[in-house]
Amino acid sequence: MTQLSAKQNIQSIVKAIKAEEASLRQKHPLLAHQNTLGLIILLLSLSALIGVGVLYYLAIIPAWVCIVLAAIAASISHELEHDLIHKQYFSNQPFMHNFMMLTVWLMRPSTISPWYRRKMHLHHHKTSGTQQDLEERLVGNGIKNPFLRALVIVDGLLGLVISTKRFRKEINGFSFSSVFNAGFPIATAYFAILYSVILFHIVDLFIPLSLNSPSWVLSIMNVFEFLMVVLIVPNIIRSSSLNFVTSSMHYYGGVNNMLEQTHVLTSRLFMPFHLFCFNFGKTHTIHHFVPNQPFYLRQMLSKKILKVMAQHNVRFNDFDSIKNANAYKT
Numbered sequence: 582m583t584q585l586s587a588k589q590n591i592q593s594i595v596k597a598i599k600a601e602e603a604s605l606r607q608k609h610p611l612l613a614h615q616n617t618l619g620l621i622i623l624l625l626s627l628s629a630l631i632g633v634g635v636l637y638y639l640a641i642i643p644a645w646v647c648i649v650l651a652a653i654a655a656s657i658s659h660e661l662e663h664d665l666i667h668k669q670y671f672s673n674q675p676f677m678h679n680f681m682m683l684t685v686w687l688m689r690p691s692t693i694s695p696w697y698r699r700k701m702h703l704h705h706h707k708t709s710g711t712q713q714d715l716e717e718r719l720v721g722n723g724i725k726n727p728f729l730r731a732l733v734i735v736d737g738l739l740g741l742v743i744s745t746k747r748f749r750k751e752i753n754g755f756s757f758s759s760v761f762n763a764g765f766p767i768a769t770a771y772f773a774i775l776y777s778v779i780l781f782h783i784v785d786l787f788i789p790l791s792l793n794s795p796s797w798v799l800s801i802m803n804v805f806e807f808l809m810v811v812l813i814v815p816n817i818i819r820s821s822s823l824n825f826v827t828s829s830m831h832y833y834g835g836v837n838n839m840l841e842q843t844h845v846l847t848s849r850l851f852m853p854f855h856l857f858c859f860n861f862g863k864t865h866t867i868h869h870f871v872p873n874q875p876f877y878l879r880q881m882l883s884k885k886i887l888k889v890m891a892q893h894n895v896r897f898n899d900f901d902s903i904k905n906a907n908a909y910k911t
Contacts, residue, residue: 587838590893591870597889598871601882615875616677619661619670622877623681626657630688634811644810651815652822656859658688659823660876663868666699669875690771691737691816697763706872709843710836710909712751718744719760720824723833725906734824735817738764738772774805775813822857830862832902835909842869844896845887863887866895 585593606612630651637647662685664670671677682695692698698716705716714722719741724730733740741760748755764772781802785791791799830846846855846862855862864879867886891897902908 587840591839594893595870598886601885605881616670623661626654630654647810648815651811652818652857655688655815655819656857658685660859661685662695664875666702667872686767690767691820693763710832715752717831721828722831723906735821774808778805778809819857822854826854826858826862829903832909833907840894841909844899848898
């Protein structure tokens with residue numbers, strides 16, 4: 582059998598993805614209503630997030646159930662944001678498009694503005710696997726020290742602070758203030774609440790703040806602690822799972838073409854993390870070959886396309902790369 586070039590392998594994968602998409606669209610006419618589907622999915626996931634918060638407030642479900650269900654609902658909003666960045670919904674209707682962008686940001690308050698992230702993400706597609714890929718480097722890609730990597734994966738703000746000096750040297754045009762300010766006001770409020778609750782309880786271990794604080798302070802802390810359960814901790818779980826998966830599957834260094842930008846994570850070891858990032862590791866590689874598809878379509882065609890990718894030199898479960906700071910090695 583003749584060995585195909587990288588370009589030929591890429592063309593074969595892209596052709597297979599587009600052919601399977603065309604087949605699915607012909608088989609399921611409902612897929613033509615892309616705007617409506619995106620909006621329905623958004624409203625259902627938002628309703629689920631609000632609903633579990635209400636159930637927790639009424640003491641119908643325990644905190645851990647609320648956290649798990651809210652994290653799953655928030656993970657869907659991330660997929661919608663990713664689609665919106667690629668203008669998959671209401672691209673010609675600015676009001677509806679921006680309404681969806683704002684809503685998914687509110688559901689995932691730990692992130693930077695989706696309008697700012699659009700620029701960063703499109704740059705990611707151009708520079709994936711290189712020093713210039715700020716989006717992936719912000720979530721731990723290319724970091725060899727496991728402790729530092731875990732810190733960056735779990736706490737995006739702390740990771741930004743820690744990495745700023747290195748990024749200024751290595752990434753063209755990097756600005757700490759630009760990335761930090763891109764979180765205002767939603768991510769700013771998120772981290773203010775998170776750190777306030779942590780600080781309050783740490784101090785309370787040594788000085789009984791819960792007994793000596795004014796009633797208005799305790800009332801604010803009660804609200805903050807409610808938000809911790811229904812929104813903040815779920816998003817820590819969601820974002821940590823996503824950051825771990827995406828920083829594990831993207832290569833960093835040694836990348837020369839699209840075949841070498843990512844590998845596919847199908848290992849059962851990643852199942853718990855996939856639960857909170859909507860199967861990202863299994864389907865995101867498809868997105869690198871054909872970016873302009875809604876996330877649910879990638880899920881629908883992934884079973885067939887992953888077999889095609891395996892036949893055309895896309896790697897699967899390349900754990901050696903994770904141990905080698907994501908380097909692509911031949």
